[in-house]
Amino acid sequence: MLKKPKFSLVVIGALLLLALAAGACAPAATPEPPAPPPTDVPPPPPPTATPVPDHSAFEAAVAGNAHNQYSVEHGPNTWCTRCHSPQNWDPEAFQGPPPSCFTCKFAHEEEMRVAEGNPFVSEEEWVGVPCETCHVVDENGYVTPGIAWLNPVSMDYVAVSNSTELCEKCHVTTTGNAFGSAVDHKVTLGGSAHLNYGGFIGEVPPPSFCADCHDPHKLEPKQCVDCHEGVTTSDTHMKGYNALMLDKLTCMACHDASGLDVGPPPGEDGGPWVTQETSVGRAGPTTEFVLSHSIVYEVACDRCHFEENPFELVVLTADGEVPEPPAEETTG
Ligand code: HEC
Ligand code: HEC
Ligand code: HEC
Ligand code: HEC
Ligand code: HEC
Ligand code: HEC
Ligand code: HEC
Numbered sequence: 001m002l003k004k005p006k007f008s009l010v011v012i013g014a015l016l017l018l019a020l021a022a023g024a025c026a027p028a029a030t031p032e033p034p035a036p037p038p039t040d041v042p043p044p045p046p047p048t049a050t051p052v053p054d055h056s057a058f059e060a061a062v063a064g065n066a067h068n069q070y071s072v073e074h075g076p077n078t079w080c081t082r083c084h085s086p087q088n089w090d091p092e093a094f095q096g097p098p099p100s101c102f103t104c105k106f107a108h109e110e111e112m113r114v115a116e117g118n119p120f121v122s123e124e125e126w127v128g129v130p131c132e133t134c135h136v137v138d139e140n141g142y143v144t145p146g147i148a149w150l151n152p153v154s155m156d157y158v159a160v161s162n163s164t165e166l167c168e169k170c171h172v173t174t175t176g177n178a179f180g181s182a183v184d185h186k187v188t189l190g191g192s193a194h195l196n197y198g199g200f201i202g203e204v205p206p207p208s209f210c211a212d213c214h215d216p217h218k219l220e221p222k223q224c225v226d227c228h229e230g231v232t233t234s235d236t237h238m239k240g241y242n243a244l245m246l247d248k249l250t251c252m253a254c255h256d257a258s259g260l261d262v263g264p265p266p267g268e269d270g271g272p273w274v275t276q277e278t279s280v281g282r283a284g285p286t287t288e289f290v291l292s293h294s295i296v297y298e299v300a301c302d303r304c305h306f307e308e309n310p311f312e313l314v315v316l317t318a319d320g321e322v323p324e325p326p327a328e329e330t331t332g
Pocket of ligand 1: 073074075079080081082083084102104169170171172174183185
């Protein structure tokens with residue numbers, strides 16, 4: 001259920017080997033004299049054309065995904081393309097002086113700003129994140145089995161041992177380095193429920209790498225309930241309070257391991273509670289949704305049902321008990 005069967009890889013591998021073998025058998029530069037026609041052996045059957053791998057489904061999936069959508073707001077310039085379109089990256093590109101340090105167009109601006117140091121990349125030139133960023137592509141243009149990262153500077157492939165290592169070539173945080181190349185995109189997998197969780201009960205190990213949940217081509221993730229179907233109909237989940245809370249909270253509002261704040265979705269009128277963060281800027285505090293990828297099993301009820309909670313939820317202890325009233329209140 002977690003992984004697609006690997007036989008398709010094997011089939012593709014076999015086909016590629018066949019294709020290579022066919023290539024190796026192609027006429028050499030100095031042709032040998034033709035062998036005398038065999039007399040007693042029946043002629044071999046005419047060679048059947050090696051079927052080429054059909055990658056149209058992958059091409060379709062990748063074509064419309066977030067990795068391949070050109071947008072003038074997302075920095076189509078030779079600096080930002082390092083991750084947004086690695087084959088358009090110019091390692092010599094640099095951040096220009098303010099106020100137009102990067103070539104881009106903000107929604108509030110009428111015209112494109114073109115910055116010194118990182119020229120504009122037009123939609124025609126822009127490559128996006130193509131197959132060869134993540135797979136070795138052979139001389140016939142076919143993706144070979146397995147994953148690898150194409151270093152856009154040396155144009156050499158770098159081995160990666162799993163999908164997380166591949167995704168993290170771009171989904172990284174680079175703030176605080178000496179070059180001022182500040183982006184903050186690291187997705188931290190954590191929490192004991194999935195990662196490094198050895199004691200799973202079923203036959204399928206929990207997802208541990210990016211591509212265990214995200215289709216690496218469409219990029220869409222599997223939702224929690226796709227794998228945990230039973231939870232929605234369980235009468236024991238949430239200590240028996242599924243009926244009261246299931247529709248009112250996202251799974252991560254309770255199972256987040258990273259200690260984020262939780263509450264109604266900021267900026268929206270209702271909807272299930274989400275993980276979020278409040279930061280104080282010059283214009284006052286702003287609360288934003290923050291995605292958590294860190295999952296734990298234990299859930300403390302008093303994360304929300306704490307004393308004097310602003311949501312007017314009934315007060316409960318971490319274990320979901322009604323707290324003992326404080327001594328002074330009972331004695332009056
Ligand atoms: C180190 C790789 C890297 C570089 C360099 C980079 N980006 Fe990104 N960018 C990403 C990734 C990865 C995402 C997706 C983040 C996510 O959704 O978590 C992203 C998302 C974005 C988004 C979508 C909104 C958001 O924040 O999620 C915008 C806009 C954007 N980048 C603009 C830029 C601009 C402008 C530059 C150049 C100043 C730039 N990026 C340089 C990797 C990079
Ligand atoms: C962002 C990286 C990325 C890009 C771009 C990408 N792939 Fe993949 N691809 C992966 C990963 C990761 C896997 C392994 C998935 C897994 O672990 O099940 C994979 C698996 C595959 C497989 C094996 C499928 C299977 O069922 O085992 C094929 C074939 C493939 N990709 C073809 C393509 C083609 C063709 C393109 C371009 C149109 C492409 N990929 C673009 C990351 C990528
Ligand atoms: C070559 C760099 C690169 C690699 C490798 C890469 N990504 Fe991305 N990814 C990006 C950038 C850049 C964006 C933001 C695109 C934008 O918003 O313009 C992004 C966006 C995304 C998004 C956000 C979609 C959305 O709707 O906000 C997901 C999900 C994602 N990537 C998953 C993955 C996964 C999973 C892998 C590994 C299989 C991966 N990426 C590998 C650069 C990369
Ligand atoms: C691709 C399938 C898959 C997805 C998607 C998935 N999980 Fe899991 N999860 C598993 C498996 C498999 C286990 C191990 C279950 C076991 O103990 O056998 C697990 C374990 C857990 C556990 C610990 C259960 C226990 O009995 O110890 C929790 C909690 C959990 N997942 C929550 C989530 C949440 C929340 C999400 C969504 C963000 C999610 N899962 C998404 C497959 C998945
Ligand atoms: C347990 C399953 C799971 C795993 C493993 C996982 N993701 Fe996700 N990811 C999700 C789900 C579910 C969402 C959508 C959350 C939502 O709808 O708000 C998501 C959303 C995202 C987004 C979109 C963020 C946005 O702002 O919309 C990015 C980018 C992303 N994941 C990258 C990654 C990367 C990179 C990895 C590996 C380091 C990874 N994910 C591993 C389940 C997973
Ligand atoms: C109101 C908080 C809350 C929400 C929301 C929540 N859970 Fe749970 N979940 C719990 C509690 C409590 C436990 C039991 C662990 C404990 O006692 O600390 C649990 C246990 C689990 C387990 C272990 C198996 C089991 O049934 O005990 C899985 C898997 C799980 N949750 C998945 C999910 C998924 C998927 C979602 C979203 C549909 C979700 N949870 C939403 C509170 C919550
Ligand atoms: C992430 C926040 C959160 C956590 C953690 C949480 N709850 Fe809730 N709880 C809610 C929300 C939101 C409601 C729905 C209030 C409403 O009806 O609008 C609710 C409703 C309830 C109610 C109905 C009474 C009321 O206050 O509205 C009970 C009982 C309850 N929760 C018990 C629990 C128990 C037991 C746990 C621990 C297993 C728990 N909750 C954990 C957010 C949470």
